[in-house]
């Protein structure tokens with residue numbers, strides 16, 4: 010790893026495979042001996058299940074750790090008030106990271122009400138500080154799974170991440186969202202923006218899609234439709250352990266990420 014940290018944001022239209030990709034990459038890196046922090050930034054929080062964490066395992070999202078938020082930020086959760094705007098969040102993973110397998114920890118962010126409407130509430134301040142300081146977390150690879158769409162690409166991710174994986178499927182609408190996300194990622198200062206075309210059926214015209222996207226994305230990575238994934242849902246762990254067909258491409262993508270990070 011050469012001491013470098015790879016901080017990756019995974020984004021795309023709804024249902025294109027962001028969470029699946031995040032979990033597959035987490036296991037791929039961990040099997041290579043790399044420490045991974047997987048961050049679930051989606052309020053619907055299904056990364057835990059995709060990583061194979063038992064549904065009976067108690068998970069309290071960070072946005073609901075009221076005592077911690079009060080201790081770090083002050084203010085009144087959901088309402089604002091006097092707040093510390095740059096708190097020390099170095100202990101957040103130690104305190105709230107959930108072990109998700111060897112060398113993988115999961116941090117579940119949870120939802121923040123009113124964040125989109127400009128609310129400067131303590132929960133939002135805490136989450137954006139953690140993102141902005143992602144580089145100081147001890148893990149070598151940080152993978153942030155995001156909710157569908159564009160809204161989260163605000164100042165929260167601006168400073169914290171150095172690689173974006175924009176996921177799409179073949180559909181026109183998902184490709185259009187991917188183009189918008191690519192622009193936003195660059196506006197946020199993320200240099201390396203990779204397009205991941207997921208669930209590609211063997212007959213598809215990849216050349217056409219590649220050409221259409223080549224003007225804005227540095228690199229395009231194609232992942233096949235793989236029947237292993239629905240077979241083992243919700244966990245991707247067996248997909249990795251049994252080296253299902255998609256894994257060859259996932260391992261190639263992980264190698265690219267290590268080299269370019």
Ligand SMILES: Nc1ncnc2c1ncn2[C@@H]1O[C@H](COP(=O)(O)OP(=O)(O)OP(=O)(O)O)[C@@H](O)[C@H]1O
Nearest residue numbers: 022023024025026027028029157208233234235238
């Ligand atoms: N390469 C693939 N082959 C087959 N099935 C896949 C593949 N990638 C993802 N899936 C399936 O597609 C569905 C959507 O995947 P996933 O939940 O990862 O998408 P998402 O982008 O995270 O969705 P959301 O926007 O709701 O968070 C899941 O049922 C998943 O198992």
Ligand SMILES: [Mg+2]
Nearest residue numbers: 027028029051
């Ligand atoms: Mg998801």
